[in-house]
Amino acid sequence: MEQRKIQVTLKDGSIKEIQRGTRVMALAESLSQGLAKAAVAAVVDGKQVDLSAQLEQDCSVQILTFDSEDGREIFRHTASHILAQAVKRLYPGAKLAIGPAIENGFYYDFDLDTAFSSDILGNIEAEMGRIVSEDLPVERFTMPREEAVRILMENEEPYKVELVRDLPEDAVISFYRQGEYMDMCTGPHLPSTGRVKAFKLLQVAGAYWRGSEKNKMLQRIYGTAFPKKAELEAHLEALEEAKKRDHIKLGRELELFMTSDVVGQGLPLLMPKGARVIQLLQRFVEDEEARRGYQLTKTPIMAKSDLYRLSGHWQHYKDKMFLVGAEPEDAETEDKGTQTANSAADPVMALRPMTCPFQFQIYNSRVHSYRDLPVRYSETSTLFRKEASGEMHGLIRVRQFTISEGHLIVTPEQLESEFKGVLDLIHYMMTSLGIQSDIWYRFSKWDPANKEKYIGTPETWEDVQGKMKDILDHLGIPYREADGEAAFYGPKLDIQFKNVHGKEDTIITVQIDFALAERLGMTYVDKDNEKKPPYVIHRTSIGCYERTLAMLIEKYAGAFPAWIAPVQVKILPISDRHLEYAKRVADSLSAEGFRTEMDDREEKIGRKIRDAQMEKVPYMLVTGDKEAGSGTVAVRSRKAGDMGVMNLEAFMQLLAGEVAQKSNSA
RNA sequence: GCCGCUGUGGCUCAGGGGUAGAGCGAUUCACUCGUAAUGAAUAGGUCGAGGGUCCGAUUCCCUCCAGCGGCUCCA
Numbered sequence: 001m002e003q004r005k006i007q008v009t010l011k012d013g014s015i016k017e018i019q020r021g022t023r024v025m026a027l028a029e030s031l032s033q034g035l036a037k038a039a040v041a042a043v044v045d046g047k048q049v050d051l052s053a054q055l056e057q058d059c060s061v062q063i064l065t066f067d068s069e070d071g072r073e074i075f076r077h078t079a080s081h082i083l084a085q086a087v088k089r090l091y092p093g094a095k096l097a098i099g100p101a102i103e104n105g106f107y108y109d110f111d112l113d114t115a116f117s118s119d120i121l122g123n124i125e126a127e128m129g130r131i132v133s134e135d136l137p138v139e140r141f142t143m144p145r146e147e148a149v150r151i152l153m154e155n156e157e158p159y160k161v162e163l164v165r166d167l168p169e170d171a172v173i174s175f176y177r178q179g180e181y182m183d184m185c186t187g188p189h190l191p192s193t194g195r196v197k198a199f200k201l202l203q204v205a206g207a208y209w210r211g212s213e214k215n216k217m218l219q220r221i222y223g224t225a226f227p228k229k230a231e232l233e234a235h236l237e238a239l240e241e242a243k244k245r246d247h248i249k250l251g252r253e254l255e256l257f258m259t260s261d262v263v264g265q266g267l268p269l270l271m272p273k274g275a276r277v278i279q280l281l282q283r284f285v286e287d288e289e290a291r292r293g294y295q296l297t298k299t300p301i302m303a304k305s306d307l308y309r310l311s312g313h314w315q316h317y318k319d320k321m322f323l324v325g326a327e328p329e330d331a332e333t334e335d336k337g338t339q340t341a342n343s344a345a346d347p348v349m350a351l352r353p354m355t356c357p358f359q360f361q362i363y364n365s366r367v368h369s370y371r372d373l374p375v376r377y378s379e380t381s382t383l384f385r386k387e388a389s390g391e392m393h394g395l396i397r398v399r400q401f402t403i404s405e406g407h408l409i410v411t412p413e414q415l416e417s418e419f420k421g422v423l424d425l426i427h428y429m430m431t432s433l434g435i436q437s438d439i440w441y442r443f444s445k446w447d448p449a450n451k452e453k454y455i456g457t458p459e460t461w462e463d464v465q466g467k468m469k470d471i472l473d474h475l476g477i478p479y480r481e482a483d484g485e486a487a488f489y490g491p492k493l494d495i496q497f498k499n500v501h502g503k504e505d506t507i508i509t510v511q512i513d514f515a516l517a518e519r520l521g522m523t524y525v526d527k528d529n530e531k532k533p534p535y536v537i538h539r540t541s542i543g544c545y546e547r548t549l550a551m552l553i554e555k556y557a558g559a560f561p562a563w564i565a566p567v568q569v570k571i572l573p574i575s576d577r578h579l580e581y582a583k584r585v586a587d588s589l590s591a592e593g594f595r596t597e598m599d600d601r602e603e604k605i606g607r608k609i610r611d612a613q614m615e616k617v618p619y620m621l622v623t624g625d626k627e628a629g630s631g632t633v634a635v636r637s638r639k640a641g642d643m644g645v646m647n648l649e650a651f652m653q654l655l656a657g658e659v660a661q662k663s664n665s666a
Numbered sequence: 667g668c669c670g671c672u673g674u675g676g677c678u679c680a681g682g683g684g685u686a687g688a689g690c691g692a693u694u695c696a697c698u699c700g701u702a703a704u705g706a707a708u709a710g711g712u713c714g715a716g717g718g719u720c721c722g723a724u725u726c727c728c729u730c731c732a733g734c735g736g737c738u739c740c741a
Contacts, residue, residue, distance in 0.1 A: 218669085261732050320739090397740075625700090
């Protein structure tokens with residue numbers, strides 16, 4: 001006996017009785033017209049479905065709108081289909097690859113000989129506009145895998161065929177059709193193309209098929225889409241605003257760093273103000289690490305290839321190292337074996353890409369008892385890595401950088417507490433920089449399908465990764481897992497941030513390593529008088545200074561907190577006759593260790609203030625007749641403006657307090 | 667390394683087959699000034715580098731270098 005009514009549980013927990021076979025859209029309309037209008041798709045019993053789906057049994061239903069992440073994704077996925085449809089109309093020969101929604105937008109990859117220029121992008125956008133105004137219904141249909149392959153072959157879509165062939169034999173393949181356009185897709189999708197009211201194509205980029213550089217490079221078109229024009233405009237405006245925080249732009253304007261064609265790619269030059277910030281950070285880090293039981297080392301920036309053969313860098317990292325003392329062709333033909341360098345007379349040297357093998361030599365300089373452990377080495381360490389030429393980006397991705405390097409050599413029993421100590425240190429650093437809520441953790445694991453990338457056995461990898469996971473879970477660190485992101489010698493806990501363009505980068509990394517320690521013959525003598533291999537924790541505390549500086553510039557839009565501002569106070573004398581008093585004020589401040597500049601130009605005070613504001617100096621001290629007469633200063637904060645007149649002493653206390661707190665009140 | 671775009675005075679940018687222009691900045695002079703731009707004058711560019719086409723190239727073509735946005739890779 002067939003029931004004609006079913007019960008649906010709604011998001012708020014209420015239950016509604018409806019006719020069996022009711023479409024989701026009709027349900028939404030029965031709930032509210034507003035909801036129906038905003039609906040993009042639905043989740044039925046945890047599964048995403050189209051609004052046209054029919055409800056056949058008792059179930060839970062949640063209507064998705066653009067306000068949810070899933071809803072936005074579905075909305076923009078339909079936008080990507082509209083893009084592909086437009087491209088197919090204009091370029092029937094274009095082969096379709098994939099076209100997903102991404103954070104803040106979507107893209108679609110095409111294989112086409114014609115390069116998509118910006119003119120062409122405009123034409124495609126116009127065609128998309130037509131597809132939207134045609135308001136084509138988007139319809140789902142399915143077919144068996146076999147038939148899907150046949151149809152896609154007929155349509156000459158080799159990439160789609162490849163995708164289908166990767167699915168199981170018995171898979172039922174779903175397709176979506178809008179007008180003349182058809183695409184293989186799991187969905188769900190918007191009910192019709194007319195819903196995509198506001199969209200924009202943003203850029204063209206190359207992208208390898210299936211993300212592998214061994215494959216053909218396709219053309220990727222990026223775009224974004226919103227239900228309303230105003231939302232699109234707000235988004236585009238936000239992108240423009242973000243560009244103003246770009247550390248490269250601000251770095252130039254604020255004279256923090258520069259690049260020069262004749263120096264080389266990925267080799268930025270830190271100007272006095274930028275170098276000052278880095279110096280402040282370095283002193284801060286070195287002092288804090290000393291307080292936490294680290295011993296500072298200073299090791300060479302290059303070594304014979306022998307050392308790198310021992311460490312495994314020669315076998316796994318050589319193409320990223322700068323070689324010294326070898327002709328390039330020698331380097332090419334150098335065998336990849338583990339034998340040591342053959343000629344002591346003319347050894348091949350390499351600039352170091354990492355510090356570990358150097359500090360390990362120091363550890364190995366004598367026998368260690370378990371009583372010595374943990375040994376904590378730190379170094380402000382300059383490294384060199386020959387990054388691919390297309391990779392360089394300002395201070396974020398460079399070929400020479402200085403890292404707050406450190407290695408902890410520990411017994412197995414000490415591993416967790418030392419790991420925790422490292423995380424404490426990192427947390428302290430992030431909090432001091434004021435970025436603790438801008439970062440997140442990534443647990444970077446190896447890729448078992450790509451064993452030749454790594455040293456050590458699969459068993460060791462699984463073992464170490466298991467230990468690391470236990471520690472992370474035990475310490476309650478919230479992390480996202482990432483396969484294939486490990487270092488060649490061990491898994492990592494990476495601390496990630498996003499730059500102003502939304503691109504994710506690692507700022508700090510903590511690694512547990514068993515393999516490298518063993519390769520380099522590191523041991524300690526345990527209670528039972530047996531030599532045993534220690535664990536090594538590789539870590540940075542504040543990351544690499546260049547990248548950290550880049551992040552800070554973008555975080556604060558160049559207005560550094562007073563404790564790391566290259567100039568903390570700018571003295572602004574009203575006129576020439578106040579120069580002498582201004583100089584005395586400046587000298588007093590400098591004597592107390594404050595970083596001070598004086599604007600002695602023959603300019604009006606308004607101009608001096610404006611320029612100091614543009615330089616983002618935390619405090620300006622206006623000194624004129626009133627102040628010179630009373631031994632005071634008129635304080636202006638870059639943030640709060642005129643703070644009134646106060647004694648120089650009082651101002652120094654204010655600033656000293658702010659520096660000590662590492663706060664950012666100015 | 668790969669795809670696309672870009673490279674014009676210190677900076678931001680306009681121009682375009684007949685050897686270059688604006689604003690800001692800089693310099694000099696005048697003004698000696700009270701919380702986000704005083705005025706005037708002056709200087710400053712082998713138009714990223716090399717090659718080619720052309721009577722003639724900064725402009726068109728090629729190669730290289732560098733930058734930007736992606737891909738791949740990564741701190």
